[in-house]
Amino acid sequence: MTWRPRLAEGTAPVLVVLLLLLVGLAIAGPAYDGPAGYLALLKRAAPLMILAIGQYFVIVSGGFDLSVGALVTAGVVIAARLIDGSESATTWVILVVLGFGLLVGLVNGLVTTKLLVPSFIVTLGMLLVLDGATFLWTGGAPRGALSTGFRTFGRGALDVPVLGEVPWSVLILLAILVAAALFMRSGTGRALVAVGDNDAAVRLSGGQVDRLRLLAFVLSGLLAAIAAILFGGFAGVSAQVGEGLEFRAITAVVLGGVLLGGGRGSVVAAAAGALSLEALFTLLNLLGVSGALESAVQGVIIIAAVAYAALGGGLRQRLRLWPKHRNSVQPVSS
Amino acid sequence: MTRRWALVAAAGMLALAGCSSDLPDEPSSGGSPSSDSPKSEFFDQAEYDRQLAFRNATPQGPNGKPWEQMLEPQMADTAKFAKPGGKYTLCFSNAAVNNPWRQVGFKTMQQEVKLHPEITDFVVLDAEAKDDKQVSDIQSLSGRNCSAIIISPNTTATLTPAVEQACGTGVPVIVFDRGVNTTCPVTFIHPIGGFAFGADGAEFLKEKVKPGGKILALRILPGVDVLEQRWAAANEIFGGTELDVVGVEFTDGDAAKTKSIVSDYIQREGKIDGVWMDAGATAVAAAEAFQDAGVDVPAIVGEDQQDFLRLWVDEGLNAIAPTYPTYQWRTPVVAAVKILKGEQVPKEWVLPQPRITSDNVREYVKQDMPPLHYAMCGCEGMPGYPGPWK
Amino acid sequence: MSTLQENISPARQSAVRPAVRRRFTPVVIVYLALVTLLVVGSVLVGLRGEVLLDQAGILNILTRATALGVVAVGQTMVILTGSLDLSVAYLIGLTSLLAAETMAGRESMVLPGVLLALAVAAGVGLVNGLIITVLRANAFIATLGVALILRGYLENTYTGPAGDVPRGFQHLGYDRIGPVPVAALLMLAVVALAWWYLTRTRPGYHIYAVGGDTEVARLSGVPTRRVVITAHVLCSVAAGLTGIYLASRLGSGAPYVGTDAGYDLESIAAVVLGGTLLAGGRGGVVGTLGGVLILATLDTIFDDLEVDPFFKNVVRGVVLVTAVALYARRMMADRARRRFT
Structure with a gap:
């Protein structure tokens, strides 16, 4: 039995953190003594995990996508107005929302790569535009209503043989996660990481840097649209559904050990980071930590996570090198 | 170096031209129409008793128009603000329109303005939920030719100096929704609380x-x-x-x-x-x-x-x-017109605050209205309903 | 240090002659845009029978520019080193509270209140700088983390506005000379001081050196860590000044006065709008002042025209991206010229 799971570099720490949090949950909350509780947690975390996967593509290729939160709000508000409670409109509206996500990603990507504006600024601008345009269109507050069919994906569950009732959102998440992991092992996926690491080298070796970057933004937009469908389905129409999600998604990705600036980190770890974040909030809630301190704890944890990612590698290397040093270089005085 | 001296000289000239402060004089008294001080334990027995009693009080005013009704009013004289002849410019410093409650309220207010031909101009500045922008907004309204200024403060304590400044210009000031820590506005309009x-x-x-x-x-x-x-x-x-x-x-x-x-x-x-x-x-x-x-x-x-x-x-x-009724957005406009006509208004205008129960919920369900529409808008009878609210 | 550096694709050659190009530096573009905006705005407002640049209008623009201007000057310093600071918004809230609470309505406590607020601000800047340099955390996430910690403290400690600024100190927020608020003059003084520091002192050159290329700077003997830490301390002190100014204007401290106004992202927007490169190394406070004035003028014009607040955001977003795209094009042309001549 020499098979070892192939974990991408940097995945292990976040999995350890996640495991600790899950054990903590099991101790702290009676609801987490069976699979049902964890399934509920996964259902709740699914939209954020999907957002984190999208954000991962952009970050690993060296950019930022600050527009995903506004895109989620826009997706939900657009869907509610277009569906307006009519069941028959569900399918085409879902397609419209996905198409809208693609379009926003495409614009983000094109402005970044063709007009050479840093993605931080492009997506900040997009955030403002989406925020304003959506509510300009609906006259300030959401209108219309989502159909039952639309809400099934975020709210309902599917009867799966053996497993029983599994929420749709969990199934969608798993499909996306597997697809994303496979994609990152493909040539294109590896090239995407390479772009974040050193785009000049990719360019010199004939890689299509602009096209890869564009792809990352399009994927992020598409996944944000999917997350919008799940968020809207889970909790219904709301004007602030996407508020602050961009920072939460970036936090999740960083917690997953992905390097801001690109070139390092795995997509599974990014998703695990999102799940850890959600598990952390649930745990703090169960432990009765006041909501006010929640953000402080989150702040400390992300700083610790990046510091570990930046210094930890060096630390490990030093520890590994240490015996050799001892053999070769004797301390002069001790 | 010469350039810097030029600057200093210019500043000095300006100073000679007219150094002034927009800071109003010391406020007249510490009394406050707002129902609590910002840094309290939030529970105030006297105010609590007062509000609970208000719920059973019979309001004065026209039946079926709760936005014109008032609970236990103490009328204030407004003769000095009377401005006969109409052609009013009504100014409004709004805290924000960032949630459905404020959206419904603001649309109701805009329609209310249309009901008064005396109001020829309705100037609105939106503070986008920023305290410091609202301070500037109020300051900027004070510089325009407003007949009356309506203020819906973003927060209580922080808007107080700006409201005092607006009062200082001699234009009648009307505050509603949230209060401020000063008695200078002509009237403070709010539901029970x-x-x-x-x-x-x-x-x-x-x-x-x-x-x-x-x-x-x-x-x-x-x-x-x-x-x-x-x-x-x-x-x-x-x-x-x-x-x-x-x-x-x-x-x-x-x-x-x-x-x-x-x-x-x-x-x-x-x-x-x-x-x-x-x-x-x-x-x-x-x-x-x-x-x-x-x-x-x-x-x-x-x-x-x-x-x-x-x-x-x-x-x-x-x-x-x-409910925290959105019909309270109609009242400031009503009050402004009354004040400018020299009619009395309550110093503190307390509006009734109805609740919806299983007995009357069906009356308030409006199938064709948006999901986040507030039923207690008192807007059903307004001309143009439901257009602007949809 | 250039955490936000995005390598950009190879240059396209520009047909415009170098001489013309050189004249149109980002700073010139910003102020040309500002003048254009004032002219167009005056016409639009004039069509409604009002005047944009009357006494009230000028007062309005300058007042709006004051708070954002001071934060943006600080933000310029850190962005020039290739870093950025997302914690300024909460820090503004915190310092407004510290100042107002220390003063507690007593004239005698004005100076201690101001000093305490500035000292705490400097401390937060030091922490930001240390996390970025010693723990080698990305500036985005480091300052986001510090912002979250500050937010937790504010939410846990305060239930709303607190403290009381004595009336004497409120004059800072309300006095003016003609149409020019005193605070706006102080803001200009801060800009002038920062301009002098960045262009006429050795530490100032070092900021540009670190932002341009950290490795090269290090190799040529620049104490890169110290430069980044100093920039962060200065940035936080600027945020502290803003908090103190807002306290004088509001009459008390308010925990969310900085976040409600979005000073974190807005100050970054003003800096890049002013032509400073987000990746660092290029730009300056004069451009930033232009960016701030453009945003303040836009706001005032919007108010005069009673533009829907949601439409304002659309315009802000488009203006921001368009401006940066223009600068990027210009820079590519510059590089191309250097390469081919």
Whole structure:
């Protein structure tokens, strides 16, 4: 039995953190003594995990996508107005929302790569535009209503043989996660990481840097649209559904050990980071930590996570090198 | 170096040209029309008693027009502001239009203005929920030729100096919704208040939930005076019962977070017998958490938003909806016209604050209105309804 | 240090002659845009029978520019080193509270209040700088983390506005000389001081050196860590000044006065609008002042025209991206010229 799971570099720490949090949950909350509780947690975390996967593509290729939160709000508000409670409109509206996500990603990507504006600024601008345009269109507050069919994906569950009732959102998440992991092992996926690491080298070796970057933004937009469908389905129409999600998604990705600036980190770890974040909030809630301190704890944890990612590698290397040093270089005085 | 000296000289010239301050003189008194000081424990027995008594008081004013009614008014003379002849420029410094409540209210106000031909101009500055922008906005309105200035403050304490400054220009100032810590406005318009709102819901649960029942209290944010009052009243009432408040949680007004919290409590406690909320925006999400868990929705406190009212009627919920009525946005315009005509207005204009119960909920369900529309807008009879609100 | 550096694709050659190009530096573009905006705005407002640049209008623009201007000057310093600071918004809230609470309505406590607020601000800046340099955390996430910690403290400690600024100190927020608020003059003084520091002192050159290329700077003997830490301390002190100014204007401290106004992202927007490169190394406070004035003028014009607040955001977003795209094009042309001549 020499098979070892192939974990991408940097995945292990976040999995350890996640495991600790899950054990903590099991101790702290009676609801987490069976699979049902964890399934509920996964259902709740699914939209954020999907957002984190999208954000991962952009970050690993060296950019930022600050527009995903506004895109989620826009997706939900657009869907509610277009569906307006009519069941028959569900399918085409879902397609419209996905198409809208693609379009926003495409614009983000094109402005970044063709007009050479840093993605931080492009997506900040997009955030403002989406925020304003959506509510300009609906006259300030959401209108219309989502159909039952639309809400099934975020709210309902599917009867799966053996497993029983599994929420749709969990199934969608798993499909996306597997697809994303496979994609990152493909040539294109590896090239995407390479772009974040050193785009000049990719360019010199004939890689299509602009096209890869564009792809990352399009994927992020598409996944944000999917997350919008799940968020809207889970909790219904709301004007602030996407508020602050961009920072939460970036936090999740960083917690997953992905390097801001690109070139390092795995997509599974990014998703695990999102799940850890959600598990952390649930745990703090169960432990009765006041909501006010929640953000402080989150702040400390992300700083610790990046510091570990930046210094930890060096630390490990030093520890590994240490015996050799001892053999070769004797301390002069001790 | 010469350039810098030039600057200094220029500044000196300007100083000679007219050094002035927009800071008003010392305020006349410390008395405050706002119902609490910002850094209190939020529970104020006298104010609590006053608000609870207001609920049963009979309002003065025209029947069926609650936005023109007033509770126990002490009239103030406005003769000195009288400006016969009409052609009023009405100015309004709005805190924000960033939530459905303010949207519905603002649209109602705009329609109210159209009802008064005397008002020829309606100038609105939106502070986008920024205190310092609202300070500038009020300052900027003071510089225009406003006949009257209406202010809906973003926060209580921080807008006080700006409101005092506006009063200092001699234009009648009308404050509504949230108060400020000064008596200088001609009138301060508001519904009964947070204590009454919180008490309405808590008393309902006290009546409907058997002793020992588990209550979950959901709040939006800590630290907002209006919301703190609601909770302070509910807390006071729960304290005098056998009800077991198993949790007090903050939802940030986020539907997804609300739903998650309620799901957690259903799992943890096994059964929840009543849900109290300090604002109803996420009441539907809370109710859905019970539905998704496959249990009946317990006694629940919501608000007058259409999505909740529809769910209430469709599912036959055991519910109550205290309201913070959006029709209060009509009153400042009414008051402004009265003041400019020299008619008396109450110094503190307390509006009735109705609650919706299972007996009258059907009257308030409007199938064709948006899900986040507030039913208590008093706008059904306005010309053009429902167009602008849809 | 250039955490936000995005390598950009190879240059396109520009047909415009170098001489013309050189004249149109970002700073010139910003102020040309500002003048154009004032002219167009005056015409639009004039069509409604009102005047944009009357006494009230000038007062309005300058007042709006004051708070954002001071934060943006600080933000310029950190962005020039290739870093950025997302914690300024909460820090503004915190310092407004510290100042107002220390003063507690007493004239005698004005100076201690101001000093305490500035000292705490400097401390937060030091922490930001240390996390970025010693723990080698990305500036985005480091300052986001510090912002979250500050937010937790504010939410846990305060339930709303607190403290009381004595009336004597409120003059800072309300006095003016003609149409020019005194605070706006102080803001200009801060800009002048920062301009002098960045262009006329050795530490100032070092900021540009570190932002341009950290490795090269290090190799040529620049104490890169110290430069980054100093920039962060200065940035936080600027945020502290803003908090103190807002306290004087509001009469008390308010925990969310900085976040409600979005000073974190807005100050970054003003800096890049002013032509400073987000990746660092190029730009300056004069451009930033132009960016701030453009945003303040836009706001005032919007108010005069009673533009829908949601439409304002659309315009802000488009203006921001368009401006940066223009600068990027210009820079590519510059590089191309250097390469081919």
